[in-house]
Amino acid sequence: MTVLVRDLRSDDPADVAAFARVRHRAVPFILWTPESVVHRLVHTPPGARSRSLVAEEDGEVVGTAQIGLVHDSAEPGPAFLNVYVHPERLRRGAGGLLVRTAEEYLTGEGATKLYSWVLDEPANLAFAERHGYERRRAAYFLRLDLANAALPPLWSPPPGAELRTAADFADDPRPVFELDAESVADEPGDVGVEFTDYEAWLAETWRHPLLDRELTTVVVVDGRPAAFSVAYTDGTRYSTAMTGTVRAHRGRGLARLAKTASLHRARAAGYTEALTGNDTDNGPMLAINKWLGYEICATEVRHVRELG
Incomplete structure (x- = not known):
């Protein structure tokens, strides 16, 4: 038995497919496709x-x-490494x-603090501890049986608001970028991030191969996006990548x-399974997902190792 580590060959379809396959077996609660793996690496x-x-x-x-490295962090030095091995x-x-x-690589690039997500299972947690990583916050993976769930009926938007999709902003997605930037800034997390580069957002987020613009729903208030729920799909499964509201319109039920x-749109399109994830401290979003019928299917724990 010989084990070696090398860089992913992003120009080799078989290598990329193997990467996505291992990720899917290790963490089946996240959508992985060869296209999304390459997109993340390239962009x-x-x-x-x-x-x-x-x-x-x-x-x-x-x-x-x-x-x-966490390049969009407000502080220097944080980095991430997320390691997954085939369960067999x-x-x-x-x-x-x-x-x-x-x-070794991240230290050479100037990292001073390493963050890693670890599945909340005894062997995984023990592995992280042996390598010097300490537990921090946790997050849930949630699943909804969309084929059989009794979804709450859809209600009319409040006065001055309307439901649209991300596809409606194809000619000018900047308003969606501004909504995303403000929403992400207030998400629970270990490292504060800032979205300031519109062109980078277009490449990384707007053109992401899993982004389903027809199912991504935007609540527009007085002509401006105020809340949204971002949908990823891989052809068979649906996943919520982000749900948020700008500060001025919170507390009105717009994210819900x-x-x-x-x-509702996803079920009408034929999707039978919906996935999402929430920080355990994100009470408002957890309440929304419980109300919608989601159930916790796994937990992961954020770990950190401080260098030096």
Whole structure:
């Protein structure tokens, strides 16, 4: 048995497909496609120093890692490494080698604090602890049986508001960018991020291969986007990537309206499963998802290792 770590060959369809397949087996609650894997690698800004790694065992891809600096952080030094190994290839050295390779690279790029998501399972948590990572906050993966769920009926928007889709902003998506930037700034998290680069947002987010603009629902108030629910689809599954409201319009139920409308559209389009994720401290969004019928299906724990 020989395990080695190398960079993902983004120009090799078979290699990319193997990366996506391992990710799907390890974390089936997130949508992974070959196109989305390549998109993330190609369109992450140069300042992130991003890399995608694979671990091979006797020529077979058995582990993956996505690593880089948090380039849009308000503070210098944070970096991320998320390592996942095929569940049938655990405890054979792939995970440890991926972590060591990632840490060596990120340290060389100036990282001072390493963040990693770890599935809340005894073996995974013990692995992180052995490598010097400490537990921080947690997040839930949630699932909705969209085929059989009793979705709340869709109600009319309040006066001055209307339901639209992201596709309606195809000619000028900047208003959606501004909504996204304000919403993300207030999300729970370890590292504060700022969306200031519109062109980068267009490349990374607006042109993301999983983004479904017809199912992404936007609540417009007095002509400006005020709330939205971002939909990702892979042809068979639907996932909510983000739901948020600008500060001036919070407390009016607009995020709930956007997500409910998006789910109704998704079911009408033939999707039978809906996925999402929430920080355990995000009480308002967890309440909305519980009201919609989502159930927690797994938990992941944010870990950190401070260098130096």
